[in-house]
Amino acid sequence: MATPVIETEGLTKIFGRLRNPKLAVDHIHFRVEPGQVYGFLGPNGAGKSTTIRMMLNLMHASDGKALIFGEDPRQKPEILFRVGSLVEGATFYPYLRGWDNLKVVGNSRGGFDATRAKQLLQFVGLVGSERVRVKAYSTGMKQRLGIAAALLNNPDLVILDEPTNGMDPAGIREMRQFIRDLAYKYGKTVFLTSHLLSEVQQTSDRVAIINKGKIVVEGLIEELLNQEEQLEAEVGSIEKAKTALQERWQVAASTVPNEHNKLRIKASRNDTPSIVRRLVEQNVDVFSIAPVRQSLEDYFLEVIGDDFVQPNSSPLSIGGTPHA
Ligand SMILES: Nc1ncnc2c1ncn2[C@@H]1O[C@H](COP(=O)(O)OP(=O)(O)OP(=O)(O)O)[C@@H](O)[C@H]1O
Ligand SMILES: [Mg+2]
Secondary structure (H helix, E strand, C coil): CCCCCEEEEEEEEEECCCCCCEEEEEEEEEEECCCCEEEEECCCCCCHHHHHHHHCCCCCCCEEEEEECCECCCCCHHHHHHEEEECCCCCCCCCCEHHHHHHHHHHHCCCCCHHHHHHHHHHHCCCCCCCCEHHHCCHHHHHHHHHHHHHCCCCCEEEEECCCCCCCHHHHHHHHHHHHHHHHCCCCEEEEEECEHHHHHHHCCEEEEEECCEEEEEEEHHHHHCCCCEEEEEECCHHHHHHHHCCCCEEEECCCCCCCCEEEEECCHHHHHHHHHHHHHCCCCEEEEEEECCCHHHHHHHHHHHHCCCCCCCCCECCCCCCC
């Protein structure tokens, strides 16, 4: 098997060891294979950024290690030349133009390649804005420049911490496309964090769900989502339907807001006739019943359970509003 691009072994971070120690990352193990888009998903404060900081040697691990291309960056820091990263929002010199900021970044990493910088500006959609000072950039523009900067040294591994932070819906869609292009057109390995389930579901091949510093689930998205069959039924009365069905099937009201008359039933398509018969016998009106693919959101709710703080604003973000 090829050397994993990232492999962590018992990676741990404890903040404030003496007074009030806080276990932010708790002995995590995961591996990322070449060419994968790997999503690191978890609510605010789960330990995502801390994990990335340790991987990039920006912070010391309290225990365990993170190997990048099989090397420990603490012993072989030059391995990080093969890594491009965007960590917790992009920071640039505000009084320098976008172009000059890229120059600074390029020069700090062994040389600025103007041709490549131009291609990257095209790739991130910033052509025309490179002559503008960064202080006049919007959040989304800074984020795009951050992506261009991360890719300047043509890294094999791209690490993106909350890449769509502060971007508008159109920008988010483009970002998803960038991420997929990076992996599938350009053969990069991408590691991204997000608390946006839809983002991870739509971009990643593999996902780890982290909560309170622990990885609670890890696997291929396809496999995680296809673990069990479910049916969704729209009925006249949720309560009556539950009573009618729960003897034989596991049932729950839909977690999707504004779908109060929908029921999720853990059953296969072949059970549909008996379910309908049972509901009709019990005088429950049935409007529709169909198999549904479990969304990553449902899955997330199941594994995170009570730790999930459902925001009112969007059913797709977890753990509160995205931070600016
Ligand atoms: N420098 C620090 N000193 C003390 N505690 C910290 C420090 N950095 C992070 N923490 C704590 O560690 C935990 C994990 O933080 P981290 O930033 O890794 O979370 P995250 O998953 O990236 O969250 P978010 O989605 O909000 O970015 C949090 O409880 C946080 O308060
Ligand atoms: Mg973070």
